[in-house]
Amino acid sequence: MQTSYGFDKRKLLSCLSHGAIFLSTTFLSVGIPIAIYFVSDDPVVRNNAKESINFHFNVWFWATVIGVPIGILSFITFGLGGILFFPVVALGFAIHWGLTIIALLHCIGNADEPFRYPFIFRVF
Numbered sequence: 001m002q003t004s005y006g007f008d009k010r011k012l013l014s015c016l017s018h019g020a021i022f023l024s025t026t027f028l029s030v031g032i033p034i035a036i037y038f039v040s041d042d043p044v045v046r047n048n049a050k051e052s053i054n055f056h057f058n059v060w061f062w063a064t065v066i067g068v069p070i071g072i073l074s075f076i077t078f079g080l081g082g083i084l085f086f087p088v089v090a091l092g093f094a095i096h097w098g099l100t101i102i103a104l105l106h107c108i109g110n111a112d113e114p115f116r117y118p119f120i121f122r123v124f
Contacts, residue, residue, distance in 0.1 A: 005042040007111060013040055014048040014107040018115065021055060021100050030056040047114035048107065050124055055103075058120040059096055066092060 017036050023029035030053060037049035066088060073081030099117055106115040 005044070010042055010045055011107060011111045013042070013045045014111060014114075015104050017045070017049040017052040018055075018100060018103040018107060020052060021059065021096070044112060044114050051114060051116060051122075052103075053124050054120055054122045055099070055117050057123050058117075061121075062092065 013036050017033040020029045020032035023032075033049040033052040033056070037046055037053065040046055040049070070081055070085045070089070073085070075081075103115045103117065106113075
């Protein structure tokens with residue numbers, strides 16, 4: 001027996017899971033895909049939510065790995081470190097937002113297949 005899931009509901013919940021990363025300055029943003037993961041019974045939505053949770057963890061990990069040394073260097077050099085490493089920070093934001101936009105476009109265009117972020121560590 002094949003179970004059918006609402007196509008529009010699948011698109012909405014998958015996009016909401018991936019789009020929550022735009023609220024990543026708050027730790028509450030990871031709560032959206034976690035809630036969707038536990039509430040939804042659709043396997044595609046659950047896989048998208050799980051992938052979004054993993055992406056949140058990766059964004060926070062790399063922001064810490066890159067941001068803490070830059071912050072220390074900026075403190076020591078009275079802000080010069082932040083100016084010198086601005087291209088690295090800008091590239092990080094471009095990758096972060098770019099991958100999220102690609103995930104959203106994938107969920108809108110191909111809602112029957114979960115999106116997988118490239119080059120991330122999957123903890124969950």
